[in-house]
Amino acid sequence: MTSTFLPDKRTGPDADVPPPSAGAARGRARRRALHWLTAVGFQVPALVLFLVLVLLPMLFALYAAFFRWGGFGMPSDYVGADNFTRLFEDPVFLRDLWRCLVLVVLSLAIQLPFALAMAVLLNQKLRGRAFYRMLFFGPYVLSEAITGVLFGMIFAPDDGFADRILGGIGLDGLGGEWFADPSMVMATLFLVMTWKYFGFHMMLYLAGLQSIPRELTEAALIDGASAWQRFRSVTLPLLAPTLRISVFLSVIGSIQLFDLVWVTTAGGPDHHSETMAVTMFQYGFKRYQVGYASAISVAMFGISLVFALAYQRFVLRRDLQGATTTMRGGAK
Amino acid sequence: MGDPRLSRRGFLAASAAAGVGMTALSGCGGDSDGASSDGTTTIEWWNISTTEPTKSVWAALAKKFEAQNPKVKVKIVQLENDAYKSKMTALTASGKLPDIFHTWGGGVLKQQVDAGLVEDLTDRTKDFADGLLPVAKEPYLLDEKVYGIPFDIGMIGFWYNKALFKDAGIAGPPTTWSEFLDAVRKLKAKGTTPLALAGKEKWPGMYYWAYLSMRTAGASALQEAYDDKDFTGDPFVQAGQHLQELVDLQPFQKGFLGAAYSTPTGQAAAVGNGKAAMELMGQWAPVVQADSGKGLGDDLGFFPFPAVDGGKGAITEVFGGGGGHALRSGAPQAAVDFLKFFASEATDVELVKKTGVLPVVPAAESAIADPNIKAVQAQLKAATGFQLYLDQAYAPAVGQEVNDSVAALIAGSRSPQQVAESITQTAKEEQ
Numbered sequence: 001m002t003s004t005f006l007p008d009k010r011t012g013p014d015a016d017v018p019p020p021s022a023g024a025a026r027g028r029a030r031r032r033a034l035h036w037l038t039a040v041g042f043q044v045p046a047l048v049l050f051l052v053l054v055l056l057p058m059l060f061a062l063y064a065a066f067f068r069w070g071g072f073g074m075p076s077d078y079v080g081a082d083n084f085t086r087l088f089e090d091p092v093f094l095r096d097l098w099r100c101l102v103l104v105v106l107s108l109a110i111q112l113p114f115a116l117a118m119a120v121l122l123n124q125k126l127r128g129r130a131f132y133r134m135l136f137f138g139p140y141v142l143s144e145a146i147t148g149v150l151f152g153m154i155f156a157p158d159d160g161f162a163d164r165i166l167g168g169i170g171l172d173g174l175g176g177e178w179f180a181d182p183s184m185v186m187a188t189l190f191l192v193m194t195w196k197y198f199g200f201h202m203m204l205y206l207a208g209l210q211s212i213p214r215e216l217t218e219a220a221l222i223d224g225a226s227a228w229q230r231f232r233s234v235t236l237p238l239l240a241p242t243l244r245i246s247v248f249l250s251v252i253g254s255i256q257l258f259d260l261v262w263v264t265t266a267g268g269p270d271h272h273s274e275t276m277a278v279t280m281f282q283y284g285f286k287r288y289q290v291g292y293a294s295a296i297s298v299a300m301f302g303i304s305l306v307f308a309l310a311y312q313r314f315v316l317r318r319d320l321q322g323a324t325t326t327m328r329g330g331a332k
Numbered sequence: 333m334g335d336p337r338l339s340r341r342g343f344l345a346a347s348a349a350a351g352v353g354m355t356a357l358s359g360c361g362g363d364s365d366g367a368s369s370d371g372t373t374t375i376e377w378w379n380i381s382t383t384e385p386t387k388s389v390w391a392a393l394a395k396k397f398e399a400q401n402p403k404v405k406v407k408i409v410q411l412e413n414d415a416y417k418s419k420m421t422a423l424t425a426s427g428k429l430p431d432i433f434h435t436w437g438g439g440v441l442k443q444q445v446d447a448g449l450v451e452d453l454t455d456r457t458k459d460f461a462d463g464l465l466p467v468a469k470e471p472y473l474l475d476e477k478v479y480g481i482p483f484d485i486g487m488i489g490f491w492y493n494k495a496l497f498k499d500a501g502i503a504g505p506p507t508t509w510s511e512f513l514d515a516v517r518k519l520k521a522k523g524t525t526p527l528a529l530a531g532k533e534k535w536p537g538m539y540y541w542a543y544l545s546m547r548t549a550g551a552s553a554l555q556e557a558y559d560d561k562d563f564t565g566d567p568f569v570q571a572g573q574h575l576q577e578l579v580d581l582q583p584f585q586k587g588f589l590g591a592a593y594s595t596p597t598g599q600a601a602a603v604g605n606g607k608a609a610m611e612l613m614g615q616w617a618p619v620v621q622a623d624s625g626k627g628l629g630d631d632l633g634f635f636p637f638p639a640v641d642g643g644k645g646a647i648t649e650v651f652g653g654g655g656g657h658a659l660r661s662g663a664p665q666a667a668v669d670f671l672k673f674f675a676s677e678a679t680d681v682e683l684v685k686k687t688g689v690l691p692v693v694p695a696a697e698s699a700i701a702d703p704n705i706k707a708v709q710a711q712l713k714a715a716t717g718f719q720l721y722l723d724q725a726y727a728p729a730v731g732q733e734v735n736d737s738v739a740a741l742i743a744g745s746r747s748p749q750q751v752a753e754s755i756t757q758t759a760k761e762e763q
Contacts, residue, residue: 070424072421072422073425098397134335152592152595152597153596153597156587157586157587157590157598158586158587159597160597160759164755165457177586177587177589177590178587179587179590180531180586180587180588180589180590181587181589181590182589182743185590242460265590266532267535268531268532268589268739269531269532269589269590269731269739269743270592270740270743271740271743282732285727286728287729287732287733288727288728288729295573
């Protein structure tokens with residue numbers, strides 16, 4: 001798009017020809033300046049919005065993280081890196097980090113493989129597969145808040161749907177206090193997260209699976225490859241770009257998890273399901289310790305940024321270079 | 333393709349103009365300041381009564397006041413609770429408040445007074461304020477001066493199920509903490525859940541600690557401890573220990589740590605559906621019980637938080653709060669007249685009857701129909717001490733720390749000593 005507005009790196013015959021006269025050169029310079037102006041003019045609204053709504057608040061949060069500040073007026077009580085030292089002594093925040101890691105690992109180890117299995121299953125010729133696809137994708141369309149309220153009711157101790165069902169089939173022992181039990185709350189939360197998000201990853205995988213040429217699997221079949229071998233050596237490598245993106249989205253989503261937790265448990269009981277974003281909200285909008293909350297958000301941003309950069313550098317590089325897989329790279 | 337640059341430039345010019353226009357628009361909004369040329373005074377009245385029936389009742393009262401005072405116009409500005417709080421914070425920073433504005437008293441009002449923005453009403457309202465319910469005026473009294481006139485007052489106490497108490501063989505409402513613990517034991521022995529608690533929301537648990545602190549350390553101790561930034565005194569630790577005694581009996585409903593207050597599976601519903609025998613809650617409890625559950629009707633009773641043996645506090649000391657109005661400094665006489673009108677017996681009777689508030693004019697108590705609300709009113713009338721809700725009295729961070737650490741005590745992860753220490757630490761950090 002830029003090249004249409006900025007034709008200054010012109011190649012071709014007239015690029016080497018010396019200007020016929022000063023006047024013509026001036027004319028061309030003016031036209032070039034006009035092109036520039038037009039380009040800049042068109043970008044201004046978007047740039048201003050980006051600057052005012054994204055970049056400045058981010059920089060301001062970074063700035064505010066060095067102050068003790070209640071959120072009104074300008075920050076004035078400079079405390080240096082105190083907020084950050086406090087952060088790494090705050091047991092709640094340290095446990096947030098641990099919980100974040102647990103969620104990431106659980107997502108990668110359970111949620112995504114499950115989504116992949118469902119995708120492979122629903123990629124088969126199966127009666128009513130369109131219906132199942134829709135069914136499993138459905139939860140993703142629901143808002144986090146509604147999901148939270150829904151599962152708050154389902155997992156209500158004793159009276160909730162879950163405990164009633166378990167009781168009804170004689171498995172009372174499996175029921176429990178779910179969100180209300182400090183030792184069970186993370187498992188319950190992960191269950192809800194899986195219910196909510198696996199459909200999205202399943203859809204990604206389905207799209208990836210459908211772009212795999214059938215000839216390849218057929219060729220493997222003719223070569224006598226078993227179902228597992230076909231999956232392991234044909235489907236999985238060709239699905240790798242999709243998997244890498246899905247892992248990326250899943251990790252970033254786990255780092256920033258907020259709404260679902262806020263609605264179901266608000267971080268409780270006794271901080272046992274608190275995430276970094278929930279802790280930040282507690283300090284920023286409940287305690288009005290906005291400086292400290294900013295420090296938390298900066299830490300979150302840093303973690304996400306480091307992960308995103310490292311992931312792009314080491315994992316996504318192959319995708320970004322266009323050579324999606326060695327096989328296709330060879331074909332190209 | 334032709335040269336589209338000209339039209340592009342035209343478009344840019346147009347959008348630039350639109351941008352300027354927007355800026356100009358946002359600069360609008362006038363500021364009417366009191367008297368106009370024809371001798372009428374306009375007073376702005378900011379309140380948070382955005383819901384019916386209060387909204388219409390208050391609008392009608394403003395009309396009535398205008399009819400009685402033809403030279404005065406009342407301009408009502410209504411904002412929803414949270415929007416009002418943030419708007420007022422911005423106005424306080426800018427240094428100009430509305431003529432008449434809603435206030436909960438306590439720390440926020442003090443901040444505004446310290447900034448010189450609030451009218452001292454001590455002398456100007458003496459003729460009518462003296463007759464108001466003393467406890468209702470407490471939140472607006474700062475350094476013995478009156479900075480606000482109440483229109484509502486309420487308090488926290490135990491709401492209990494008389495039928496379940498009878499089943500468990502409890503003679504009457506307990507008046508001391510040990511009697512209370514006995515009642516809890518009796519209810520448990522009968523298989524009844526003694527107490528409902530919304531552990532997820534934290535503030536309902538805080539009421540126990542706050543009341544126990546008032547009973548062990550005396551009514552003024554919570555405010556003094558906040559001012560001195562020291563909650564480590566023995567009575568506060570003892571309050572935590574008493575709460576620990578209660579928690580050790582496991583008196584709360586199953587899964588209380590995850591329960592909300594007003595949802596169908598929450599604290600209020602548990603009492604309203606007869607599943608738990610008691611809750612510690614404000615005067616609004618019967619309404620919420622009936623909304624989220626079935627409601628108990630005649631089985632519902634009220635008793636004040638019991639006294640603690642050997643404590644400095646008395647059972648007649650009240651933990652509560654309400655609503656009131658304050659005036660900006662230099663507000664016109666018409667605003668004072670309005671406060672007088674709003675605190676008159678005729679107005680209060682109407683407020684009590686139509687909007688369900690508790691009366692601040694003693695003579696208006698005849699308008700209360702509900703026996704439980706009458707019981708609350710009797711308690712308020714006889715009050716010998718008062719502590720404002722901690723979220724009004726304390727800075728937000730300290731209030732939240734009280735909620736948080738008491739919740740941790742109830743969940744079993746903090747000791748009474750640790751609760752006292754962490755509140756003290758937060759209070760110190762808040763300078």
